[in-house]
Amino acid sequence: MTRQDLLKKLGNKKLTDMFERMFEIRTFEEKIQFLFLEGKMPGTIHQYIGMEACAVGVCSALKEGDIIGSTHRPHGHAIARGIPSREIMAELYGKTTGCCKGKGGSMHIGDIKKGMLPAIAIVGGNIPVVMGMALAFKLKGEDRVAVSFFGDGASNEGAFHEALNMASVYEVPAVFVCENNLYGASTSIKKVLKIENIADRASSYGMQGMIADGMDVLDVYDKASKVVGDARSGKGPTLLELKTFRYCGHSRRDPSNYIPKEEKQSWKKKDPILNFERVLLEEKIIDKSGIKELKDKIDKKIEEAIEFAQNGPEPKPEDTYSDFYVNMEVPR
Amino acid sequence: MTRQDLLKKLGNKKLTDMFERMFEIRTFEEKIQFLFLEGKMPGTIHQYIGMEACAVGVCSALKEGDIIGSTHRPHGHAIARGIPSREIMAELYGKTTGCCKGKGGSMHIGDIKKGMLPAIAIVGGNIPVVMGMALAFKLKGEDRVAVSFFGDGASNEGAFHEALNMASVYEVPAVFVCENNLYGASTSIKKVLKIENIADRASSYGMQGMIADGMDVLDVYDKASKVVGDARSGKGPTLLELKTFRYCGHSRRDPSNYIPKEEKQSWKKKDPILNFERVLLEEKIIDKSGIKELKDKIDKKIEEAIEFAQNGPEPKPEDTYSDFYVNMEVPR
Amino acid sequence: MKLTIAEALRKAIREEMQRDETVFCIGEDIGISGGFGGAFTVTLGLEKDFRDRIIDTPISENGIFGAACGAAIMGMRPIADVQYGDFLLCAMDQIINQIAKLRYMSGGKLKVPVVMRAPVGVTGRGAQHAQCLEPYFISCPGIKIVAPSTAYDAYGLLKAAVRDDDPVLIFEHKLLYGSKGARSETGGVDASSEIPEGDYTVPIGRGVVRREGEDITIIGSLLMMHYSLQAADILKKEGISCEVIDPRTLWPLDMDLILNSVKKTGRVVIVEESPKQGGIGAEISAQISESISDYLLSPITRIAAPNTPAPFSPVMEKFYVPQPERIADKIRNLLAES
């Protein structure tokens, strides 16, 4: 689809919503980075800064009943899928008001009722599960699509291989979204992969492969719409690779010294939010004051989320024993 | 290489040796099938009848220090690699004279000193191990090649994926031989694989892929020589697919009713032993009486192997405690 | 109707699939026409009635259990199986990191009603097709584990498992299936039962006293339950009265039943087919110690396989697996010593 057609198809409301979501992710991540470094936040965090176009582009192509699976780096996916920031924030603080009641934490953000499996922090681990969700949709004849997000690194796990092959064999309504940010933790994909495009691995499974520019939310949306549509209409699953980059470290206080400065700089020039803002302004979909308003709104929203999280109730120690077996006490 | 060049390169001695090995495998398998069905043999067996050209073609391309890894279906590989039939037979009978002293059994045939890792009966399980062996050769700068045999079914295991990718990344001297006999147990590959050629999966790893006619020992030898040579000379690993077929059931008393009769018949027309015999006769590499002599020799050899196995000493019950930790007793 | 375990499981699966459209089977070689019905004939022929719900898979155990996990979360009731329990080790990530934990991680917002089936037992195939995997899984919170030793229990536990909202792992024993034809096993023990008309379940979490006795309690599951009964027979002739308990559910254990029996007899041996180290016997022993050590007249005793892999040769294998005579011997000694 041409850029103009795409903009028309999406319409002003949806386009500004997408921008808002991307900005919300960025703001959320920047705030918690600060809180984390200040020592106010327990646990560890993996952040999504720089990759916002991926989650928002894909999730904007989904419908209500669809479901996504995510990874150790789930904040962006969760916000894009519509889990309220404050519930995510409260989860990071381990509060009962968190989306997993404090049982999950940063790496397990999700809410099945809102279309997101609790994130699975085992690299590659969500891929077979999402394939199984899509299998359920197919068996039940439901009009739903399942989407698995995972990284370049995950594509070297056996779980990736087994799940994609099965998905293809059963022709389930799934999309496998590989966010290729060029690094798995500190390891450049060049060290661990001898091919250029992970999407090419689709051919091993007789599956459709596709590549989108993960820094361009419109391109991501365009390709995702196509392949989600294919899944929905029974044309089978796709491996969709998004070429992207994370600006932040891999986790916690990682300064990512293993990434050359020039590489970082060159990617920052393609910043997905700045670029999308420029498009929106150029196309007069929103004006400067509209942008400012929107950003202020998000800033306030995240501040409120922090307050909500910090003031939220702590679980009781004995809550450790709840939310376990459905119909049985924890054996002591 | 043309057929004529190939025959010349191999020479009469090696060609008859190859035929002899193939015939030894066939005879061995037919005899134990009988013994097994008579109830004289413990355990379970997976047989290699019909696939003889694969093991012999590949192993004829190896040198002394090279090593092979095998599967639940290892008898053919073991004979082709040069483990004496009688030691294999004795192992099937669980005798101390077996190649694993009765500790292994049919599914774990091997002898590291003779260039064969004890077979690994976990489908796909030997592939990472063989990759590691090749890694050792590379680290040590040894002039050795490691070869993994596995089936079409194994190519759907995560272990296949992880091992082939690592092998390619490290450019280890390995060859991954996929014996595609069209079925994994009772399951046709058409049900579990949406691509025609498993060799095409090599492209996912930036690896060389190659296909040979697994019913034609000369073609197998030709391709295997090429890719073993590549491995040896530092050109990296290859995924070599052999198109083949097993005449027998998957295991034990399996009548393989899941395979259409016509399919069986059409493959039997390509019998690797009959065809190779015809070539040898046509090319006057051996005459009819030579063939007869050789077959009689093998018949006798296998009869002797059976005798050797049946009369061999049983382990003592307490031998259960030996061959375990290198430097420690079994804790009781 | 007298059925073997393989037949009882098949009947139970068939009925559950009829009763509930969300039940489906997923595994290797389970529904191929002209094939095996899984490694031990349990699903044989079911594909004729439920073509879409008997799902043959590639050889991809981690994929299979992941598929079951995801489908269960989305409202299906999968029955996933491996051909031999040993292959569960290929799927540990999905089983232990995902299936067992996802409900808890979600704060109770989802459930994962997966049924997992795995044949165990040391049966003439060498070290990689011989493991009794129970010890690995009783260390895993979040999974319920059952182990039927009779066809009656197999039917009832399978149904209970399918209807349970938590993940349930069923260990079945190769020598107890009573599989027939090309898939029959040498050394098999008759575990068939009269299966009553109509539907029933065997409750998860409840053991059963297989034989009442006074002098000592023997605890054993699966094949070891049968061998324990045989040992009890031997000892009966010598005037020793054994109570035999079949835990049936391995986790959570029915400790009330066990403790009451041991309180009564004052002595207990736990029989295991797996190596002694870190087995279920250890857990049962520790729980007995904690609760009723005052009642004990002799040390809690475990009879198990040696702490090695399973050897292939029949001679060594017979030594490896606790035999009825060995169980009887040990009990004789225990009673003589104290």
Add this chain to the structure above:
Amino acid sequence: MKLTIAEALRKAIREEMQRDETVFCIGEDIGISGGFGGAFTVTLGLEKDFRDRIIDTPISENGIFGAACGAAIMGMRPIADVQYGDFLLCAMDQIINQIAKLRYMSGGKLKVPVVMRAPVGVTGRGAQHAQCLEPYFISCPGIKIVAPSTAYDAYGLLKAAVRDDDPVLIFEHKLLYGSKGARSETGGVDASSEIPEGDYTVPIGRGVVRREGEDITIIGSLLMMHYSLQAADILKKEGISCEVIDPRTLWPLDMDLILNSVKKTGRVVIVEESPKQGGIGAEISAQISESISDYLLSPITRIAAPNTPAPFSPVMEKFYVPQPERIADKIRNLLAES
């Protein structure tokens, strides 16, 4: 020279690699310049001296342990690691079906001298980065398991493991590493030691008495060893004298040391960070029962985590992991009761 565990391991690895050309490290992110040196800095900088023998891998745990297995059989001495112990579950097939069994299956014709390293501990990351995997592996014949709680032992056990001809699994504790900078851990406990000049090993299979005492024996590894000492400190003020044992090797257990201590004190508690079900405490308890139940003045007692996955929230996590106060409480009660 006073070193943290991370530093002591690094020094030991460096020296072993210098001593023996067949030693190499294989794992994720272990030798990237500008990177982490593995998840907890253990291999930091080693790639500068041993470029070919610090092998960074794809994220492929089953592949990593398979590679280590094959290389070991061919005469190398691999040190393979996972970033968190939880990921061992992705490699169970290679570890349990292959590494642990291949020598036995071969009839003793080969050896598999693999060293495996895995960080454990419940440390603020939620259920999938929190498991203490020890319980899964003590059920596996063929592997030796060590668990250093001090830098002194870490150095000595690592060296012993590299030189051992059998597979050795080393569990290390995230809160004991003393990792620095970006990889430091909140809640860490000082486990650093004075490391003497020159080479030494700590023998595999030998535990150590960390503190002598009369009234009760406390057994604990890794972090639980430190918490046990803290509990002993608390109780000392109340006139209760605790003997604290650090098994150091989890399999095979140094039962002589344990039994002698329990014979002396007559009482024992075993402290575990993993859920109680099927843990090492069960095995130790069962062995004590079998051997010296006559000496016991009170029931063998396990203090462990609840039988659930690890919760994320710090409040629940603190409740989940046995704290020194909880250990002391339990001991107080035990002594009061009997």
